[in-house]
Amino acid sequence: MDTATNARSGAAKSPQPGVWDISDMERQRRISDAMLKTIRKQVTDDIRADRIKPPLLPSVATDLMTLTSNAEFEIPEVVGVIEHDQFITASLLKVANSAYYGRRAEVTNLQAAVMRMGVSNVRDLVFAIAFRSTILREEKYRLLMTTLWEHALTTASVTRKIIEFRSLDASHAFLAGLLHDIGKPTLVLSLMGIAKELEKRKQITFEPQDYVPEMFEAFHVAVGGLIGARWNLPQVMRQAIEQHHEPDLDNDPTGTVRAVYLADRLTNAVCGPNPEQCIEQIEQEGVLERLDLGPLNLERLVAEVEKAREEALAAFA
Ligand SMILES: [Fe+2]
Numbered sequence: 001m002d003t004a005t006n007a008r009s010g011a012a013k014s015p016q017p018g019v020w021d022i023s024d025m026e027r028q029r030r031i032s033d034a035m036l037k038t039i040r041k042q043v044t045d046d047i048r049a050d051r052i053k054p055p056l057l058p059s060v061a062t063d064l065m066t067l068t069s070n071a072e073f074e075i076p077e078v079v080g081v082i083e084h085d086q087f088i089t090a091s092l093l094k095v096a097n098s099a100y101y102g103r104r105a106e107v108t109n110l111q112a113a114v115m116r117m118g119v120s121n122v123r124d125l126v127f128a129i130a131f132r133s134t135i136l137r138e139e140k141y142r143l144l145m146t147t148l149w150e151h152a153l154t155t156a157s158v159t160r161k162i163i164e165f166r167s168l169d170a171s172h173a174f175l176a177g178l179l180h181d182i183g184k185p186t187l188v189l190s191l192m193g194i195a196k197e198l199e200k201r202k203q204i205t206f207e208p209q210d211y212v213p214e215m216f217e218a219f220h221v222a223v224g225g226l227i228g229a230r231w232n233l234p235q236v237m238r239q240a241i242e243q244h245h246e247p248d249l250d251n252d253p254t255g256t257v258r259a260v261y262l263a264d265r266l267t268n269a270v271c272g273p274n275p276e277q278c279i280e281q282i283e284q285e286g287v288l289e290r291l292d293l294g295p296l297n298l299e300r301l302v303a304e305v306e307k308a309r310e311e312a313l314a315a316f317a
């Protein structure tokens, strides 16, 4: 199956309530179907020709991912990679001292932060700080990117919670949740160029919400898959990116992909415009049973989403 076919088959299957949900939006579209078709074709061509560029993360994030994927590394090496970036170092210490990480005695240097939080938590945090600073850079799309960031961070926290509740290996949980929709900010960056070109050619202007939701629905899974490969992410994260809308998985040995599916559904439900209705839908669909997560309690999970969202957003504010 080629990537463009993948793009079609990978379209979001679960409800996606929220600011950018086409099913919930009543909007006056300023863009014709023909123009939407043009944008869709351009994105398809870009995917096929491998022209989609990943968000440009500060190198400290990818360097740390590479270092820690190697079985043999020393804490001073981790500190050495991070301290090259003063912004990341300062942000890391701020989050390490927040309620999100239990706020014990204040940590004032990187070495202490790594010792307190553990290398995989530090790696996750560095990636999250880098990801946030990268996707919030564009002025025109700031509202959309902020929505995507908050969804990614909350899903990451909830995924880790679900894995911890189940006493499974949580080492990839946060990043799998954080990056599950990486196709979306990547698409926004690509679409900016396409839209600008079209506006110039047709002498019109239109807003992101006129075309972005359709493109997300059609392409975000396929584009995310390309980025996972480009960044050489661990297999479990790539699977979470490519299958986070698929509740019926044959192959999920660590339980991480199913946790991302559930965290994504819960985050969309709790943070969307109709939380009660969406939570009821999750219950009616028997999602916990379907994912073989029966012993988990939906009410408790919903409370966790609210708490995770609040703490995470405060820590990264
Ligand atoms: Fe998604």
Ligand SMILES: [Fe+2]
Pocket (backbone or CB within 6 Å): 151, 155, 180, 181, 264
């Ligand atoms: Fe999502």
